Amino acid sequence: MSNILSIGAGVMGTAITIPATNNGHNALIVGTNLDKEIINSIKEKSYHPILDVQLINTIAKHNNEMTQEDIDKADVVVVGVNSQGLDWFIDYVKKFNIEKKKFLLITKGMYVNDNNKLDIFPNKILKNIDQDINITAVTGPCKAQELANKNLTNICFVNEELDIAIQISNIFKNNFYIINTLSDLIGSEASAALKNIYAIIIGYSQIYYSNNKKIFNPESALFSHCLNEMNSLVVSMGGRTDTVYGLSGLGDLHVTSGTGRNGSLGKFLAKNKKYSEIISNELKGETIEGALLIQDLQIFFQQHVDIKKLPILNNILLSICKDQKLDVPWSDLNI
Amino acid sequence: MSNILSIGAGVMGTAITIPATNNGHNALIVGTNLDKEIINSIKEKSYHPILDVQLINTIAKHNNEMTQEDIDKADVVVVGVNSQGLDWFIDYVKKFNIEKKKFLLITKGMYVNDNNKLDIFPNKILKNIDQDINITAVTGPCKAQELANKNLTNICFVNEELDIAIQISNIFKNNFYIINTLSDLIGSEASAALKNIYAIIIGYSQIYYSNNKKIFNPESALFSHCLNEMNSLVVSMGGRTDTVYGLSGLGDLHVTSGTGRNGSLGKFLAKNKKYSEIISNELKGETIEGALLIQDLQIFFQQHVDIKKLPILNNILLSICKDQKLDVPWSDLNI
CATH class of the missing domain: 3.40.50.720 (NAD(P)-binding Rossmann-like Domain)
Known part of the structure; x- marks a missing residue:
């Protein structure tokens, strides 16, 4: 016992x-x-x-x-x-x-x-x-x-x-x-943390492209693009690709994007609300792990990461940290 | 023009x-x-x-x-x-x-x-x-x-x-x-074909583990395990891992598992119906690409692939080709 x-x-x-x-x-x-x-x-x-x-x-x-x-x-x-x-x-x-x-x-x-x-x-x-x-x-x-x-x-x-x-x-x-x-502790932990950031834009895609009925094509494409970016970041930290695409990364992003507060934030952003408004109203007092993390890492990402190679992360960062409109940078995602 | x-x-x-x-x-x-x-x-x-x-x-x-x-x-x-x-x-x-x-x-x-x-x-x-x-x-x-x-x-x-x-x-x-x-033509085409097979068991997981409300944990874990198996198969054919985890594999499995006939077959299998019954009743006359493909490749898989290393594929094969009960071989999926 x-x-x-x-x-x-x-x-x-x-x-x-x-x-x-x-x-x-x-x-x-x-x-x-x-x-x-x-x-x-x-x-x-x-x-x-x-x-x-x-x-x-x-x-x-x-x-x-x-x-x-x-x-x-x-x-x-x-x-x-x-x-x-x-x-x-x-x-x-x-x-x-x-x-x-x-x-x-x-x-x-x-x-x-x-x-x-x-x-x-x-x-x-x-x-x-x-x-x-x-x-x-x-x-x-x-x-x-x-x-x-x-x-x-x-x-x-x-x-x-x-x-x-x-x-x-x-x-x-x-x-x-x-x-x-x-x-692979680095790969697992980095994937687990970063998925909270990417879950925001997956939630966004679930609303932004739909009108009366659920639309699947953009979310599914974006899901693979988000994991591709996560993989670049995690590998740059010394983590493994198979961890990113295993339970710790892919599996966790999948479950998180179905539900959860990061996704909820994205859904409000899809309705053309600004982050500062959402956080003072609809999600007041909630702990939104993805938003907290990107705020914590904002300066690091801007100074030490080639953000042009991580266009999705960059757009989430501008939305959360600079109150800009969120969008998916489709034309930069040619993988 | x-x-x-x-x-x-x-x-x-x-x-x-x-x-x-x-x-x-x-x-x-x-x-x-x-x-x-x-x-x-x-x-x-x-x-x-x-x-x-x-x-x-x-x-x-x-x-x-x-x-x-x-x-x-x-x-x-x-x-x-x-x-x-x-x-x-x-x-x-x-x-x-x-x-x-x-x-x-x-x-x-x-x-x-x-x-x-x-x-x-x-x-x-x-x-x-x-x-x-x-x-x-x-x-x-x-x-x-x-x-x-x-x-x-x-x-x-x-x-x-x-x-x-x-x-x-x-x-x-x-x-x-x-x-x-x-x-990467091989990787793209192999991923696109195989995802129809794995979509069957994703559909199964959406029903089998739920009772009155939707349950997310098993499907999300299984999603990453299915892609891991797809990756082994595709790489063995000469395709690339980044293709499997790109739009052609991951993206397509994601969209397919949301809807579609392969998933519908899996959902009926989750209700303890046999393939032969489903195909004669609920899905009579429907083209179910995943089921057709695994039937076409059955002998090849059994003779030339180490099916023990692909336990999900093996269980789908036994379900479709031998009318056995489908289940997820969780204990064999330690990735």
Whole structure:
């Protein structure tokens, strides 16, 4: 029997514990400061109010209640916050002794590192925590609600030390949570982060070209062009093409473009609204990972990437960061 | 002003003439023996009854009315039949003098050639026509109805002699028909044919894993696994990975899996019906390109391909050719 500690009680931080608890393992879910109602609900009735599921083998604590013993008992610590919560997470866990702990990272994002290079979140964590920890990333197509409902989900656990990914996967895997293991951490994490940006323009294409009925041709073409750009970026960072076109990139962009807030932003942009208007009205207060990421990386992209070779990214950047009208640069996409 | 001759008056053979006639060029549409009503409708009122569009700059003839002069005047001859019509097409055109003619091929399929190798349709045509002709293939995501309605469509014209693809594309391209040109004919044609097979299981996944509401996770994972298998097959034939993941493969599988008869077959298979039942009832009389292709290639796949490395293809084959229950071999898909 293993013990899972998940820090972050949102939909994904909770959903990932469900295959493990279903396998008979125990979960402790610790809330961020935004999760107080969720934690109270789990404490009182083992019920997650957003996922609308009953949890088994699970207890919950507010973050001021977690002890060193909780950490010591944990076989795996899930990083269950969103990209905006990562700095909080780092500050929070580094106060504990986490030496030799194994982390499972579901947060997706990238950052510009001290050498002014595009880098992946696992390196941000390692850089900012002065203890010897090990990180396995979870990537691939997963809507949290579906996983929470035990719908079949096939994702990747990724670790440069493949045996650790395999070892952790044994706790979680079962007939509804099918885990592929791979070692291309850069490719997986970069794909997972970048797909949030490209999902914006896929959402745009679903509305912009349709009038009364759904139109398929432009979205399908754009889907392949977006992956081609993602591949250039990921390969330039040292990731692999087969990862981009595997579950971590293609699979995740596919699931994300069907639903989700990045796509919703694109759909509003397709109605000729400006980003600044949408974010103050229709999507006020929402975390839109793709928009946050391109804002974070804006200066880097402008200074260090040949943006002419990434015309789709460039147009998304101008739309989000400069409030320009979004369009698909079809004539520049001759692949 | 150029003259387009399209042989085959079905939805695709007609739709592809529309960007050209919209550009001011002339089209002659010649029907197969199945197209008599369509040809009469175009003759009488310039109206295509299946596409429900008015045609401009277009005349129509029954196939017994076409003359050598019609061929001589044509700058491009569109091969506008489906895969089952290709043998008829070859017999029909080779009675004319077609020396040095340029053909534009929209028919998708593969066959086993005299050397017992998997081969693409352009080579079947060249092999069976004893005249010097040149073939450009059209691949990529295109629902004919959308093109006919002048919705934005981005596809490829493919010719190993790239300058010929570019020359022909100049007749057709405009602001709603965006043509990329490339030279990987094997990769494009093999991808375009194989996607019909894999679209069956994508359709299956859209129904099999859903109950009352649409479920996304399994379909998105399967989509990337299908492309991975397609890539192995296409590369083994001499095609390129970037073609598989470009418009010809990924883009076309994406558009096809949204709609279409291959997907419909998969949806019926997901309801635990056998192929033999479906084809005698719900889909009686329909041309299901993916099912026809896997039946044509069944013996080849079984004898010459390591089917264990293509577990999805194997399961589709067993379902279509041996009437077995279709399932997704998740545990064999560790990429």
